Amino acid sequence: MLRVLYLVHDLSDPAVRRRVMMLRAGGAEVSLAGFRRGENRLADIEGIAPLELGATEDARFARRLLAVVGAAATLGSRLHTVARPDVIIARNLEMLALANKAAAHFGGAIPIAYECLDIHRLLLRKDLVGGALRAAESRFGRNASLLVTSSPAFVENYFKPLSKIRAPVHLLENQVLELDGSADKLPARTKPEGEPWRIGWFGAIRCRKSLALLSDFTRRMNGRFEVVLRGRPARSEFDDFDGLIAREPFIRFEGPYRNPEDLAAIYAGVDFSWAIDFFEEGQNSAWLLPNRLYEGCRHGALPIVLAGTETARHAVQRGVGISLADARLETLTAQFTAFDGDLYRDLHANLVALGPRPWIIDRADCAAFVQRLAALRQPGAQPAAPHPLPSLVATKVDAHDR
Template sequence: MLRVLYLVHDLSDPAVRRRVLMLRAGGAEVTLAGFRRGENRLAAVEGVVPVELGATQDARFAQRLAAVARAGATLRQRLAGMARPDVILARNLEMLALAGRAQGIFGGAVPVAYECLDIHRLLTGKGVASRGLRAAERHFARKAGLLVTSSPAFVEHYFKPLSGVRAPVHLVENRVLELDGPAGDLPPRAKQAGEPWRIGWFGAIRCRRSLDLLAAFTRRMEGRFEVILRGRPARSEFDDFDGLVAREPFIRFEGPYRNPEDLAAIYGDVDLAWAIDFFEEGLNSAWLLPNRLYEGCRHGALPIVLGGTETARLAGLRGIGIALRDARLETLVTRFSAFDGDSYRALHAALARLGPKPWIHDRADCAAFVQRLAALRAPAAEPAPVPSLLASKVDCHDH
């Protein structure tokens, strides 16, 4: 059984739980270590009790760097008694830095995979700080044998032209975990006459511009559309998130949810899924393929996407969803002014024809991912060198 040490920047991130589930379903034994973010309490992830490396705060980059430095100084004690892993999977740049330290603790020959699912704006700039961060990424990634990312656009727009990371790339999209495969086709949809159309915005609620746009839109439509928020608000991005939502007559926040256990219920409660994000506008937001795209499509909620983004490109290739040419209020109002049951049924039929398979990871996908990590190990009969960074082949595992 492959032993994986998974180093993460936020132990309470739902995406961390999904990755642990994926690794374990693929046959790996997982040790989880990372930082507590803010006041989020630590909890076992499917029976995996995490090793806490310290606490960090959202949107405080300098504080996070200091926490990583402290963790590096005490990492040997925190990992004492742990069995030597076969692979270290490091999520985000700060954990990649700690992976090098962990390599030394375990003897230096443990291969490292760098998991990067978001590109922070500081990594893309031309200033001294940005160049310094990219230099740090190149330095720490020199010992990485694999780059795990979730969107081809991250490779095209950042990793190839800017980053200097030369590890082979393995694409793992943010699909829904359904380990035993889909239980059935997409369920039929029906809406009672007179009920509002419901837009679901689920997951990381971090985009103030989206909230402002949806607030203005629902007010303009005078209740024909409602917005339901669920997930984890990034409160550092809002002056008063609860107050903002409370003041909106057609928007409500319904708290966190479990992924994937609650997805069918929460997406079954909405007609459309908001798959637009301006948090890193023109950069990460244009390049990512968000969880909510896959979740909504898997459970029959039509995605609303923004033209010119990787999300819109994928939706267009598959002939689904509603694409806005720009993010102006008038564009949104015009697109939905004549939206009715016939419009919805035609769009939903196009989504239903694809079925659930393009949007899910099953047990075979999990096993393939674990096997890709296992391939980083040197053959048992040979010394275990640090994996070379000279390979440039992109290994895209995409079903």
Template sequence: MLHILYFVHDLADPAVRRRVLMLQAGGALVTLAGFRRDDNALAAIHGIEPIELGKTKDAQFGQRITAIAKSAMKLRSALRSVARPDVIIGRNLEMLALADRAKSIFGGDMPVVYECLDIHRLLLRDDLLGGALRGAERHFGAGAALLITSSPAFVERYFRPRSGLKLPFMLLENKVLSIETAAREVAPMARPPAGGKPWKIGWFGALRCRKSLALLDEFSRRMDGRFEIVLRGRPARSEFADFDGFVRDAPFMNFAGAYRNPEDLSTIYNDVQFSWAIDFFEEGLNSSWLLPNRLYEGGLYGAVPIAVDGTETARFLTTRRIGLALEKPDADHLVALLGAMDEQHYLAAFNAVAAQDRKQWMIDRADCHGLVHRLAALTRSNEQSIDVKALPQLHRNRGGLQ
């Protein structure tokens, strides 16, 4: 059984839970180590007691760097009861540094994998700080065996032209983990609102975008209750002056709390007609390049995705001729896009999404085995790099993991 030591930046992140479950479903033994930013019982993983390396704070880069440095000095002690792993994964740059340190502690030649699912804005700066961080990434990533990332645009816009890393990569999209349910068993049903009820737009997951919150509030006010905004997930409260107060004062918006992923996805997406697949958190940079979890979640359960023109998400939808594209990110254009919505227009948009191959949105047990097999292969031979020219083919491929 492949033993994976997995370093993560936030043990309370539901996406971390999903990745661990995926590795386990693929037949791997996972030792989880990382930092905690807050408490989230819904992110707990049955049978795994993580190695907690400390606490970090969201949006406080200096504090996180200090915590990483302290942890690196104590890492030998923290790992004293851990058996020698076959593969070490570092989830983002900070954890890559600890993965590199762990490899030296174990004194082996086990491969290190760099998992990078977001490009932090500091890495994209043209000043001394940005250069220093890219230098650190090149230093800690130089000996890595594989880069795992979730969007072709990350490779096209950052890793290939700017990072300086020369690594083979694996495109692992943020699809829904569906171990027990076969693709043929997921059959979304149209759900136009009953007479007099509002249309619902769901914004689910990591809620960190002030611009989206303000835009959706203004739009729903202008529509005078014809549209309701449903928020679920984990608000990044450091990004909002008063998230709870804002939502409380918004007449057509409600926050329904956290949820389990993937267990609760069917329930929460079947409660809405549209999925907000837009993020302006790092507008023009990471937010324009990512393919968010909610894109795949909503697609699987038939929620019509809303994207903004010029983003990787919009490109994804355009190639499949599905979803709705917002020309400009303001309330006027959102009113123009959705204001005349009726059952006929909704059903046409829903049917286009529902007609897509379910495998495009989900990861099944065979995919999990494929991932673990790919990681196991790193222990036997060096991987060959995938030519970036193959990205469009990878991007369109619907046959599971890339």
């Protein structure tokens, strides 16, 4: 059985739980170590008691780097109870820095997979900060045997032209994890007469511009459209998230959910999925393929996407969803003013015809990924030299950067 040490920057991130589930379903034995984010309680993840390396905060990138430096100093002693892994997966840049230290602790010769599912805006800066972070990524990633990323646009727009990471790329999209083998077909949908249209915005709620646009839109439509929010609000990105929601007559927040267990139920309650993100507009937001695209399509909610983004390209290529030409209120209003049940049924028929397969990861996919990781083992490989960490924080970084 392949032994995997998974190093993560946020143990409370639901995506971490899904990756652990995927690795175990593929036949791997997983050890988990990482940082606790803010006040989130540390809890077992799929029966695994994670090894806590420290605490960090949202929107405090410099503090995160300092936490990594502190964790590096004691990493060897913390890992003494962990069996020697066959592969180390490092989720995000700060964990890539620790992966080399971990490999050295176990005697080296352990392949490292760099999992990068977002391109932080600091990495794209053209000043000393951006240059320093890309140099750190290059240094810590020079021993990486595999780059795992979730969108081809990340490769084309960052890893090829800017990053010095030269590891082979494994594309692992944010598809819905389905391990029970059912993969039921999508049923046809109709909207009950007199009911408002409902837009679901589920997952990481971090985009102020989206919330402002949807607030203006639902008010303009005077109750004909409602918005339901579920997931984890990034409260550091909003002046007063709870207050903002309380003041909106047609928007409500219904709390967190379990992924993938609750997906069918929460998407059954909405007609559309908001698959637009302006959090890092023109950069990461234009390149990503978000979880909600796959989740909504798998469970019958038509995605609303923004033209010119990788999300829109993905949706339009498959003939699903509603693409907005731009992010103006007038455009969104014009798109939906004449929207009716007949048009919805026609668009939804395209989604039903595709079936669930484009949107899911099953046990066979999990096994294939674990086999890809197992293939990284190279008998006779030389131990990797540990890298010192101070260069990662040598450049002054705005303490309010995420």
